[in-house]
Amino acid sequence: HVQLVESGGGSVQAGGSLKLTCTASGYINTDCMSWFRRAPGKEREGVAAYTHEGRATYYKDSVKGRFTIARDNAKNTLYLQMNSPKVEDTAVYRCAAKPGPYWGQGTQVTVS
DSSP states (O other), rough: OEEEEEOOOEEOTOOOOEEEEEOOOOOOOEEEEEEEEOOOSSSOEEEEEETTHHHHHOGGGGGTTTTEEEEEEEEEEEEEEEEOOOHHHHHHEEEETTTTTTTOOEEEEEEO
16 A cells, blocks of 8 residues: 655745655655645646656756755655745645555645
8 A cells, every 4th residue: 555645844934945755655666756736726737756767857947946856765755845935836735656646645835
């Protein structure tokens, strides 16, 4: 049984920093893990991901240069370092992993 658990969300001031963590239990493909978010009243959108079997990364244009995706394969853990967050980054952030796909329950990030 695969379970993804996010942590690290909370309130942060614009220009600060926050680090999200997604810890997986059970078998997942750490080469195919992603971060998504959904802001109030908006569609879910991809924020950052490992692509090409983990050999490349994808970032949404608006977070390039500010957010960094990272992973620790030994710990089955995915990270999202959020530097200089903006008010428009406020959303519920969820991690996803393959196969499955599997989803975490989400963690709220509020930037003010």
